[in-house]
Amino acid sequence: MTKSKSLTTGDIAKYCDVNLRTVIRWIEKGSLKGYKLPGRGNNRVTVEDFLSFLNENNMPIPEDFLPKSKTILIVDDDENMANAIKRVLRSSGFECDTATNGFLAGSKLMQKQPALMTLDLSMPGLNGFELLEHLRKQDDFNSLKILVISALDQNSLDKAKELGADAAISKPFEKDHLLDLVNQLTR
Incomplete structure (x- = not known):
């Protein structure tokens, strides 16, 4: 739609x-x-x-208006963190794919068309802020929900929301809080 x-x-x-x-x-x-x-x-x-x-x-x-995809793209250069997020989301029935940098994320977004993307802000190369800014300028990704999960300070989380993130939480995260946010955003 x-x-x-x-x-x-x-x-x-x-x-x-x-x-x-x-x-x-x-x-x-x-x-x-x-x-x-x-x-x-x-x-x-x-x-x-x-x-x-x-x-x-x-x-x-x-x-008719619900996302057709239950796929979530996890974008984080820390493999352990990406796996932790993946475990939580898979236990609730979501399909998960991962990308370790912003460039790979862009490619996977085009292929998979996920309902939601989790995004770390601190990554080598194209960082989370740059990826967020780029995606929000693209009409193809208007309906993509973006949840920032970052260890950066509250000012950085607020900046991510200003750039177009739908929500932002700090690392380490509470499993229940992560699931609540993902379920709200993918409703």
Whole structure:
């Protein structure tokens, strides 16, 4: 699904199992961001705005909008750390692949199209900040969720979020916290 795709009020009514008039009221109230087409004035809602509305209202995401992939790309130059992350995620049913540097990560992202990537910030060559900045400029990776897992300080974690990371946690991490974040991001 591309970001620019729009949904009709009828589409949304079916996805939410509500009456068409309910969807129109959501739009009129401003709860659901929509726009009117010129001419007849039919309402449309972008997929992105629809998903935001569902999340804000704790409504289930329809299966059509869930990631097709349960694959996670782990990008870390520390093999022991990559294996630790992999063990935690595999135990919860995720498929995992690893890349030891930013260049290899770029190649694997194109091949595997994972739902999420974990990213270490300190790597030789193309570091995590540079990779993050590069990926967020690419339309192909707009929907890729990125979880930074780094031993750097809080300022670095905050900078990673400013550059487009969806979440950031410190090493060493708590297994349950990692799983909670991954499950939230891949929902």
